[in-house]
Amino acid sequence: MECKExxxxxxxxxxxxxxxxxxxxxxxxxxxxxxTFEHRWSGPMLVCKPWFNAGKDPSLNSVFDLETRFDSSSExxxxxxxxxxxxxxxxxxxxxxWSNCNLTQILTRHCSDLSLNFAAQxxxxxxxxxxxxCPRMTDASMAQIAYHCRNLKQLDISYCYEISHESLSLIGxxxxxxxxxxxxxxxxxxxxxxxxxxxDEYLNACPQDEDTEAAVFAKFMPQLEHLxxxxxxxxxxxxxxxCEGCSQLEHLDLSGCANLTSRDxxxxxxxxxxxxxxxxxxxYIPRSVFHTERYGHWRLYDERFQTDVxxx
Numbered sequence: 171m172e173c174k175e176x177x178x179x180x181x182x183x184x185x186x187x188x189x190x191x192x193x194x195x196x197x198x199x200x201x202x203x204x205x206t207f208e209h210r211w212s213g214p215m216l217v218c219k220p221w222f223n224a225g226k227d228p229s230l231n232s233v234f235d236l237e238t239r240f241d242s243s244s245e246x247x248x249x250x251x252x253x254x255x256x257x258x259x260x261x262x263x264x265x266x267x268w269s270n271c272n273l274t275q276i277l278t279r280h281c282s283d284l285s286l287n288f289a290a291q292x293x294x295x296x297x298x299x300x301x302x303x304c305p306r307m308t309d310a311s312m313a314q315i316a317y318h319c320r321n322l323k324q325l326d327i328s329y330c331y332e333i334s335h336e337s338l339s340l341i342g343x344x345x346x347x348x349x350x351x352x353x354x355x356x357x358x359x360x361x362x363x364x365x366x367x368x369x370d371e372y373l374n375a376c377p378q379d380e381d382t383e384a385a386v387f388a389k390f391m392p393q394l395e396h397l398x399x400x401x402x403x404x405x406x407x408x409x410x411x412x413c414e415g416c417s418q419l420e421h422l423d424l425s426g427c428a429n430l431t432s433r434d435x436x437x438x439x440x441x442x443x444x445x446x447x448x449x450x451x452x453x454y455i456p457r458s459v460f461h462t463e464r465y466g467h468w469r470l471y472d473e474r475f476q477t478d479v480x481x482x
Contacts, residue, residue: 198221210230231265231268231272231273233274233275234275235278237277237302240279245367247367249279250280250369258281259281262278262289263288266288266289266293267292271292271294272295273295273296274293274297274298275299276289276293279304280305281304282304283307283308286314286315287311290317293319296319297321298322298324299324301326301330303328303329305330305372306332307330309332309333312327312333312338312340315341316344316345322341322348323347324348325345326350326352328354329355331372332375334377335379338383339386341391343390350395351394351397351398355377355401355426356373356401381404383408384404385408387411387416388411388415391415391416393416393418394416395419395420396420398423402424403427404427404429406429406438409424409427410437413438413441417441417442417444420444421445421447422445423448424450425449
């Protein structure tokens with residue numbers, strides 16, 4: 171029989187397409203397990219229904235990690251919009267549902283109470299929670315995390331200004347395995363890096379009573395080994411209470427803590443026998459930040475400042 175030109179090539183293409191479409195579920199899982207969460211979500215799960223269903227398998231959804239994506243991009247104004255928040259919430263809720271109660275890590279930003287409350291109810295095995303820069307994340311959802319996710323080991327609530335010491339005390343009481351806490355604030359000494367991106371009203375909502383939070387850490391989180399409180403306004407007294415209550419601290423990040431002197435840090439941390447690293451607030455501060463009408467005569471502060479540089 172005579173073959174028409176091009177028939178063989180077309181048949182080969184059909185076989186190739188058919189082979190990809192008919193991969194077994196186990197084979198698809200093996201392939202998808204080699205991809206990052208972001209790559210699965212943006213590529214293979216859009217190919218066809220079998221691939222989408224494979225991407226929903228609980229074995230692939232024990233970790234929700236968008237942090238690498240945020241880290242690799244410059245901060246955008248659209249991240250701070252309600253529309254973007256709804257997208258993150260939707261993604262997180264989907265993965266929580268697909269995980270079949272097996273989600274152990276959530277690393278994202280710009281989600282809200284809506285998805286975190288859902289996580290608290292459906293993720294009893296949650297161990298790592300990183301929810302930086304969530305303007306509408308409040309004590310209400312954090313309280314639910316405290317009550318339902320008692321295996322929590324790491325918590326990052328940096329730049330979440332609606333979360334207060336009240337829910338942190340609940341976390342401390344109910345999560346005895348918590349070893350790592352990150353409670354960093356935005357750079358209030360030089361806010362230029364955030365202006366035009368982060369809404370002004372949110373920048374101005376920065377927590378003001380960090381000594382109260384320090385007392386919570388000391389009283390309810392004695393098991394902490396790693397603590398980050400960059401750009402906190404806590405005082406020497408607050409730092410002292412942390413060091414007395416959290417005697418197991420190995421890593422302490424005080425970058426940007428402008429109310430602390432080198433003497434304050436040395437006196438407070440001298441009792442920490444396991445301390446391996448302390449990051450001190452050693453950086454240049456524009457004199458314009460410290461207005462004379464607020465701080466009085468500049469020379470009165472020569473213990474803390476020397477030619478606009480901390481004595482660290």
